[in-house]
Amino acid sequence: MSGPNSDYDPVEVTPLQAEEVEAARDAALAAIAAAADLEALKQVRLEHAGDRSPLALANREIGALPPQARKEAGQRVGQARGAINQALGKRQVVLEAEHEEQMLVVETVDVTLPTDRRRPGSRHPLTLQSELIADLFVAMGWEVAEGPVVEAEWLNFDALNLGPDHPARTMQDTFWTEPADHHVVLRTQTSPVQARTMLTREPPIYVVCPGRVFRTDEYDATHSPMFHQVEGLVVDKGITMAHLKGTLDHFAGQLFGDGITTRFRPSYFPFTEPSAEVDVLCFVCRGEGMVPASSVFPLHDGDILCRTCRGEGWIEWGGCGVVNPRVLVACGVDPDVYSGFAFGMGIDRSFMFRHGLEDLRPLFEGDVRFSAAFGTEI
Template identity: 55%
Template sequence: MSQDSNLVSAESINLAVSSALSEIDKANDLDELKLIKLNHAGDRSPIALANREIGSLQGEAKSEAGKRIGQARSVVKEALDNRMVELQNNREDSILVAEKVDVTQVLANAKSSSLVVGARHPLTTIAEHIADVFIAMGYEIAEGPEAEAEWFNFDSLNISEDHPSRSSSDTFYVESLDSGVVMRTQTSPVQMRAMLERKPPIYVIAPGKVFRTDELDATHTPVFHQVEGLAVDKNLTMADLKGTLDHLAKTMFGEEIETRFRPSYFPFTEPSAELDLKCFVCKGVNKKEDFDCKTCRNEGWIEWGGCGMVNPNVLETAGIDSTRYSGFAFGMGLERTLMFRYGITDMHDLVEADIRFTSNFGLGI
């Protein structure tokens, strides 16, 4: 008899079964049991190897060996299955129970814990939100430099040589005072640049930084942000302007918002208007003695932005025939919009770069 035939002997099989059962019994967890299963019931296990020998046996020896090995396999399988169930139950009852955590720990770490979290400035994101409203209406974003030629910032916009806004007590001049370069006082020079770079129809929106010589206080800052809009096309009217701004107001402040136009004056628009929002906090019920509305300062209306039909002089300076084309333009301050939109009461919060302020706004997408 070859050595291999010993593999199928009752002695060998019993030994294999008892060693398997003993190890199965000792298995501590499912991972150990998985390894034991591989060793004692896998393709290279003693019982499996014995099974391969059956083919070389004859007659009764063959059938006896077959029976013996079949029984051994089912004994081992049953032990494995039972132990598997035991260990699974054990995992449910003790291990997972022991692994329980306190999920409130996560909130116990205030802001920022193990995750790296940053945020964008709300002025950036509100400018994007406004731009997106206009992009959806077919506008493009136009841009221009912050240190700007006086000609673009003033002259080309029909602002006369002696207009008070040009004084050095209002406007930052790049040295010297007659350099012809100012820190732009408005986003309107982008209008002129947009008209010189494009041919009508022109629909652009221009958010950006502007500068005026105001000291920083609760409501002023020398560097602030505006968003400017310009449309030049055939047949554009003040009614289109009103509709456009109404749409913006609704997307920013909700469908219920009420607006009004009232006459105003800007050198670069004629007719000119001021757009007011009915106060969305006190709903314009401003005369109540017992309610002090901080949002509209009890005026009932909030001044939001200036607008009007592009002054024909401005169109002509851009080389656009003012008898064939008309246009409208509007502009509003983003700091003010943010302040009354989000209840920010002090301008310092917007400019001091305190990350406790910014982080509140998240990515703001």
Template identity: 60%
Template structure:
């Protein structure tokens, strides 16, 4: 019996034929060269070098060949797969180089450009004017005090000599958080007191007197609340700064001098003030403070041909209220009115801002439009 003829190949496998291997190699190299992006190259890599790629499938057929044929076929397919792998690496490097060069151009930053052209923001002018006024009074020896915005009715009204039937204690004028028949607190005298959103910052003055006694020099800036309609000159939430001075021998002359110094520091040299008799429950005597119109300087009064829109041709602009502290307020706050006297004053910050910067509509201050605040900048 003769031995088997191992040189004879009874099986012809199509995938491993030299022509087929060369064709798959050429197709793969052409697809790699045609890949225009890294994403496209990734898809080509899966097609020509993945587990289901033609050359990978051909490599699996080597095991079906007779031993004598495996070496030659394996070498041929290995060379083809190596060429494809080298082409993929070369194309990957070329595309990454192109991408990096493009990014350097498209995302370039000119570090020589001015860095401060884009504003970072601005502080609200009401904040800056409040701090500016506080600095004026701190320089005069006053302290800045603060208190709660939800206030006991006793501090907001009773301690300041507002009688129980005063019109401002009606719901039409004051925001009540807790009133008659609702949850209530007790005041310092033990009586039942409602809770209100403070209508002025004067309760802070009463608290300061009760806590520190006399003498005292203090200003109290902050938000206040009243049931006003929102329009060009009124808002239900507004800011005030009120001042209180209680010491021995204080007079209306001291009050006038303080207000004149404040007006000059705020609006510049040459500003003129006047006091008009008025009534406030917590001061006696009381007065309204007017500023001479800083636009027409009073020249528009009686001159119909040159009217002044700022003051309405009256020559004066109302600024705030003031007066000597009512002795009843001093007594309510534990201060001897026979020994001490004092004066108090209060002005709206929105009104001062309108005067200082010629703001026409108070609603612009509260609507949150950055175009309003940006011109005021970052004043500190």
């Protein structure tokens, strides 16, 4: 029996010849060096290091060689492919650095240059709310009255039947200007505008008075030392609480939606007699106190407590009443001939009701994103 034949005539596959492998390697290295950007290098990688590249195809031909020749051919091809991959890696680093430098130059913005780009502005939502309320009353034939925010003590208190010992006059409730003997305050309500109106006009009077007011409240989610009120005043012959109720029902329906009415709860205010707290029918649950769970949690059935009115069906809105005869006398109006009614509500609070806000601080913090969301006119 004869042993293995170690004498053979090597079979040389053309792509595996040393000259062919070197030529493929040199061509790849030249293409890598010539790649001017990352996109060109990507194409070179596909052509010279991809699955269909010359050296990849040559590597597949190694199996056609006799066993004794495979090792040498494999080393030759492997070294060539290694040199190409190394060159690709180095060129990749260089081109990425060049690309970053180029992007820094191309995308550089000179922030000192003048520009005609301007952020779209929006009016403050409380301004729009005040104007909306004023428009509602102007449509009923009323007038809009205004007055100073720095007001005389007599107009802010005495003319409105708030006596010298009333708690509202203390430093804990009112901002007083210096010196104190000038008797000047930051108005605590827009009622002084009503007093000024009665002092300067003859009845009949139908005015609405929106504006800023100031009180020494803590600044939190529901209180602010500066906020906004709207007050209404009617002085005419034969005015009763029925006229007041009809006016507020119309106001509530226009502001919160059709079918929204008000209710009165007996109360006390120095400048009206009789007086009442005004509640507005909850515009979410329509007085039911409950809302469908699906309106809050889409996948739940049944009813849940209304978050807007907390299950009460009504929302506290403001105060109102028939003008106290003492206020009429102080302002030069004969209470035997004329009667009237007055009411007052917070504009900020009404805005929070309409838009479901639970914190009033965004109204005063000047965030343009908040104003852009709410401060648009329709």
